[in-house]
Amino acid sequence: MSARRIVLTSGKGGVGKTTATANLGAALAKRGKRVILVDADIGLRNLDLVLGLEKRIVFDLVEVVEGRCQLRQALIKDKRFQSLAILPAAQTRDKTAVSETQFAEVVAGLDELCDYVLIDCPAGIEHGFRNAVAGAAEAIVVTTPEVSAIRDADRVIGKLNERGLPIRLIVNRIRPDMVRTGDMMSVDDVVDILGVKLLGMIPDDEEVIDTTNRGEPIVLVPDSHLGEIFEKIARRLEGENVAFTTLTAPGFFGRLFGQRKAG
Amino acid sequence: MIEFFRKLFAPEQSGATARERLRLVLLSDHLSLAPDVVESLRADLIAVISKYVEVDEANCDVSFEQQDRAVAVLANIPILAMRSRTPPSSPPGAPPASPPHSPDPPPSMGDPIGAAYAVADGGESGGSAAVAPPPSPAPRKRRRRRRASGNPAPAPG
Amino acid sequence: MRELQEDPAPGSSSAPRRRGRAIVVTSGKGGVGKTTTTANLGTALALTGAAVALIDADVGLRNLDIVLGLEARVRNHVLDVLEGRVTLDDALVTDKRVPTLRLLAAAQTREKDDVDTEAMRALVDSLRDRFDYVLIDCPAGIEKGFTNAIGGADEAIIVCTPEVAAVRDADRVVGLLGNRTSIKLIVNRLRPDLVRRGKMLSVDDVNAILRLPLLGVIADEPGVIISTNKGEPLVLDDASATGAAYRAIAGRIAGTDTSTPEIPLPPTLFQKLGSFFGGRR
Numbered sequence: 001m002s003a004r005r006i007v008l009t010s011g012k013g014g015v016g017k018t019t020a021t022a023n024l025g026a027a028l029a030k031r032g033k034r035v036i037l038v039d040a041d042i043g044l045r046n047l048d049l050v051l052g053l054e055k056r057i058v059f060d061l062v063e064v065v066e067g068r069c070q071l072r073q074a075l076i077k078d079k080r081f082q083s084l085a086i087l088p089a090a091q092t093r094d095k096t097a098v099s100e101t102q103f104a105e106v107v108a109g110l111d112e113l114c115d116y117v118l119i120d121c122p123a124g125i126e127h128g129f130r131n132a133v134a135g136a137a138e139a140i141v142v143t144t145p146e147v148s149a150i151r152d153a154d155r156v157i158g159k160l161n162e163r164g165l166p167i168r169l170i171v172n173r174i175r176p177d178m179v180r181t182g183d184m185m186s187v188d189d190v191v192d193i194l195g196v197k198l199l200g201m202i203p204d205d206e207e208v209i210d211t212t213n214r215g216e217p218i219v220l221v222p223d224s225h226l227g228e229i230f231e232k233i234a235r236r237l238e239g240e241n242v243a244f245t246t247l248t249a250p251g252f253f254g255r256l257f258g259q260r261k262a263g
Numbered sequence: 264m265i266e267f268f269r270k271l272f273a274p275e276q277s278g279a280t281a282r283e284r285l286r287l288v289l290l291s292d293h294l295s296l297a298p299d300v301v302e303s304l305r306a307d308l309i310a311v312i313s314k315y316v317e318v319d320e321a322n323c324d325v326s327f328e329q330q331d332r333a334v335a336v337l338a339n340i341p342i343l344a345m346r347s348r349t350p351p352s353s354p355p356g357a358p359p360a361s362p363p364h365s366p367d368p369p370p371s372m373g374d375p376i377g378a379a380y381a382v383a384d385g386g387e388s389g390g391s392a393a394v395a396p397p398p399s400p401a402p403r404k405r406r407r408r409r410r411a412s413g414n415p416a417p418a419p420g
Numbered sequence: 421m422r423e424l425q426e427d428p429a430p431g432s433s434s435a436p437r438r439r440g441r442a443i444v445v446t447s448g449k450g451g452v453g454k455t456t457t458t459a460n461l462g463t464a465l466a467l468t469g470a471a472v473a474l475i476d477a478d479v480g481l482r483n484l485d486i487v488l489g490l491e492a493r494v495r496n497h498v499l500d501v502l503e504g505r506v507t508l509d510d511a512l513v514t515d516k517r518v519p520t521l522r523l524l525a526a527a528q529t530r531e532k533d534d535v536d537t538e539a540m541r542a543l544v545d546s547l548r549d550r551f552d553y554v555l556i557d558c559p560a561g562i563e564k565g566f567t568n569a570i571g572g573a574d575e576a577i578i579v580c581t582p583e584v585a586a587v588r589d590a591d592r593v594v595g596l597l598g599n600r601t602s603i604k605l606i607v608n609r610l611r612p613d614l615v616r617r618g619k620m621l622s623v624d625d626v627n628a629i630l631r632l633p634l635l636g637v638i639a640d641e642p643g644v645i646i647s648t649n650k651g652e653p654l655v656l657d658d659a660s661a662t663g664a665a666y667r668a669i670a671g672r673i674a675g676t677d678t679s680t681p682e683i684p685l686p687p688t689l690f691q692k693l694g695s696f697f698g699g700r701r
Binding site: 011012013014015018043044046049050091094095096122123124125126127128146147148151152155175178183184185206209210212213 | 448449450451452455480481483486487528531532533559560561562563564565583584585588589592611614619620621642645646648649
Binding site for chain 1: 277278282284285293
């Protein structure tokens with residue numbers, strides 16, 4: 001059976017695509033799936049950094065396309081998991097180094113090697129976006145409950161619709177305390193506005209910064225709420241009907257002493 | 264002062280403000296991204312207005328504009344002449360049996376009078392379209408917009 | 421200070437000739453606060469009386485208009501001007517709150533590839549003849565959008581958050597910017613409490629890599645989201661710490677503020693209590 005090829009995209013930068021790609025991939029791998037993550041952000045690669053694999057890069061996607069190495073040689077296996085690997089982007093080239101067809105071919109080449117290909121799309125809707133989408137059969141749009149992010153997500157959804165890709169939504173960086181006071185749009189608002197099925201909702205959590213700094217996937221942090229949430233998203237992706245975590249605002253003492261756990 | 268009390272007793276939360284602004288901006292974005300819709304709308308508007316007046320089809324223009332609380336359709340449709348509706352017994356060129364909103368005799372053929380304006384409210388009133396009564400004769404095409412309120416257009420010049 | 425009250429509308433073709441500064445606000449990484457920075461710095465500079473033009477170079481994904489709360493006033497955009505459909509004067513949007521500020525919006529339904537880099541450079545150049553400052557909001561990335569945005573700008577401001585990916589991207593961008601008369605740094609969304617606990621890079625960590633003159637440091641605060649929700653830049657709010665930080669940065673850009681940028685400290689317990697009861701600051 002061929003792999004599911006899913007692109008994670010957003011339009012707006014900085015909403016958490018790379019973190020989501022890394023952690024969703026890790027969560028799927030933790031469940032025993034064979035997962036390959038592809039960094040489509042040629043020139044500004046970060047997927048390797050987020051997973052702490054940056055020192056192990058030998059070859060990259062552009063070199064594969066240009067035939068200077070075999071596809072398997074460029075894959076970096078993440079030793080913390082049974083079957084998680086990344087195909088890094090080139091850092092010193094730009095996105096025009098690879099055409100849509102070439103990108104799609106590379107992804108097709110991964111078909112036999114895994115169950116899931118997750119493609120980390122760069123910000124924007126230009127060449128890099130078009131490449132990333134060319135390799136995919138499904139899309140996950142990542143957004144935050146902020147005006148600019150939603151506007152960009154809307155644009156991206158329009159472009160994905162043109163290509164006929166099924167789309168699901170992850171709403172990231174939710175602040176339940178601000179939603180409660182009416183200072184932030186709720187997940188329902190976002191889903192209503194964008195009209196796309198919800199795959200997951202992730203609270204804003206300082207843990208992300210720390211784990212990214214250390215290059216550690218959140219799903220490997222014991223007792224991590226965010227880790228749990230990514231695992232639930234992975235299960236939903238697999239087709240399981242998993243209830244959404246209720247995100248409650250931390251109480252008085254939680255706020256005072258700097259905790260921001262989701263309920 | 265009023266602002267102060269309004270904020271005190273019915274503060275609009277910024278989340279609600281954001282929702283509303285997004286709704287309008289996305290409506291505007293979507294409309295600009297659907298040229299086929301705009302084209303069909305243009306064709307339909309021209310067809311409807313042509314039932315009443317003869318229009319300068321080549322110079323008809325339809326666009327969308329975001330206003331404070333709504334997105335509006337702006338149609339600039341230059342009129343060349345009234346459609347002749349004289350009953351058979353009337354002498355040629357005499358004014359037709361006056362329709363309530365046409366206070367002036369029709370100009371001679373070929374003089375562009377001005378533009379008819381259609382404003383469709385994309386906001387709360389749920390999309391009712393209205394056509395404003397034709398303004399009094401003007402020597403040139405002008406582009407204006409306003410809500411159809413039944414008030415006659417201001418005199419030109 | 422120029423006597424703008426007597427001048428014709430700032431930026432109009434009959435305004436007196438001046439040679440303004442063109443500054444691109446860029447980062448590489450998306451979501452670090454370029455647009456918020458452009459909006460607030462532009463507003464702050466304009467509030468001092470300077471004539472300021474803001475250009476949104478994010479064709480297809482425009483947001484400067486909505487962050488400024490001017491989205492309902494945009495009629496034309498950069499491509500309309502570059503392609504000769506409207507004059508620059510027609511396309512410049514005025515901000516009723518800030519009389520000397522003008523916005524040139526991006527096209528929403530076009531692509532960045534549609535913009536001719538040379539034409540963009542010429543446009544920025546002509547704006548410099550009418551405005552004291554031309555600030556260009558650069559899109560994320562280093563593709564054509566980036567190239568278009570940096571075209572006419574002598575100076576650059578790099579916006580960077582204290583996160584590894586952002587620093588890495590900023591470093592790349594500094595390399596691509598090449599020779600400019602000035603490249604300076606704003607560190608945005610600092611969380612002093614996390615820095616203290618060793619969970620976030622400090623300003624020094626960031627600048628150890630980037631090695632740029634520091635224009636300012638802005639702490640992360642929920643007020644930014646609220647201000648974007650409402651379309652009211654924080655510099656218009658006298659009580660906002662972020663607004664004050666941007667005003668100080670504007671002062672440094674203008675040369676009227678010679679202070680060294682302050683690094684925000686972690687909030688004290690008392691301040692946290694205050695913010696809990698008093699709202700969001």
